[in-house]
Amino acid sequence: MQDGPRFRLPEKEGFIEQLSIDCVIFGYRDRSLHVLVPKLNFRGGLSTLPGGFVRQDESIDEAALNILKGRTGIEKIYLEQFQVFGDLERSTGPFMRDIVRENAERHGENAGEVAWLTRRFVSIGYYALVNIAKVVPVKSEIDDSIDWHPLEALPAMVMDHNKIVAEALKALRNDLDRKLIGFNLLPERFTMQELRELYETVYDRAFTRSNFQRRILDLGVLERLEKKFTGAANKAPYLYRFILPDQG
Amino acid sequence: MQDGPRFRLPEKEGFIEQLSIDCVIFGYRDRSLHVLVPKLNFRGGLSTLPGGFVRQDESIDEAALNILKGRTGIEKIYLEQFQVFGDLERSTGPFMRDIVRENAERHGENAGEVAWLTRRFVSIGYYALVNIAKVVPVKSEIDDSIDWHPLEALPAMVMDHNKIVAEALKALRNDLDRKLIGFNLLPERFTMQELRELYETVYDRAFTRSNFQRRILDLGVLERLEKKFTGAANKAPYLYRFILPDQG
């Protein structure tokens, strides 16, 4: 993790007002899906999803990508827009107001400059899939820390952010098989067992080893590579790599 | 169709800026999906999707519902948020600028008051399913007319609105079977043939009559009602009605 410069809330100019982006960054480790969650350096140490705003000169996808790059250090990242959260009640919590007030106290600045942050926001939800081993989590200027949390043990987050994660998981379950995107959660080369365990984790159920292998290989999107000799007293498994179905 | 009062573009106050909603209203008639599309009363008679903005005191779902009510006269309407359109290029067309200029010319008002409409907009796409027979299309103040257009013969629309319809259709195809929502496009009571023809229209392929009937009835969501005597020299079909799977 890196330390950012002195904290400063973003300024109003240059952003679309009352529109935000929240990202659910999924990683996979130890047979658990993990979510990358920063903890704020304000009282209570509240957790929030990594998020941001949309600049006037970038598309919403670019905005999401920039947020994701900034938090993971990864350039090419798989992301999917899955839902917009626009209820009235979602922003009425006291937490943004507290943040703005505390910010003013700390820096002796005019709280009015960032008062726009306390307004109601409509937020576009994106989820991202990353190879957890390649991520170097980067905390932002307003974060105390940023860590991977297993889905089963997420901290309580501000506003509706826990609900956003739940919806992201639904979307992931809906997409994983149809869009063949699971590979984004694994290293470039992986064994069939690793892939199967990933599927079992996402869908929270067992897949018969032999049948899973056949089903996946029949898709024709995996290239078989060399064997992986683990030193264990058993047959060495093959490594596989994902190859795109023709079309560049 | 009704005539609104004298045309006036909406004013900035009270809305979230640079955020809009576009609705793809699907109806079904003559074995074709139709979309309700207004034509603007400005030069060229451009067509656009029914749309609107989000008031500060309403959720995005409420905003979409209000737009839909206003255009169809229907209170209870099935709608689904399916995608956000936020590319930079989408709003760069000249058409909104023309509308604002023409409005100023017509009413001798200060174009600056509605200049906010010429800015970049991020738009939330909703699709709605309605019983076409129950809809009384209502044109807005800036419309010349509003009509149902078969999907195969949509007019060219402004900005990316044709693309929005295409994405709405994809979403509908993805949802129709999974969510059992096709009934929203039909009258309350319908024959199995009508339902099958609807499916054939949406998916643009044939379904074997007998197998379709079995598959649908096995879902256990249809109530069989009285027979429908058409006067034709053949067996009278049953009418069916959709019943919600338990839970109120």
Next chain:
DNA sequence: GCAAAAGTGTTGGCTCTACACCCATGG
């Protein structure tokens, strides 16, 4: 009774699942 369309039953093929079997690996 005949044509037309609705409703029901039956057969065959395809797919998925469970499970058995063989193979490689290192001790």
Next chain:
DNA sequence: CCATGGGTGTAGAGCCAACACTTTTGC
């Protein structure tokens, strides 16, 4: 040569599509 885990083959169940057969209706 044995224990362990990976890869492949096979039989059975379940699902789905095609199609045949029966029933109903009005002339």
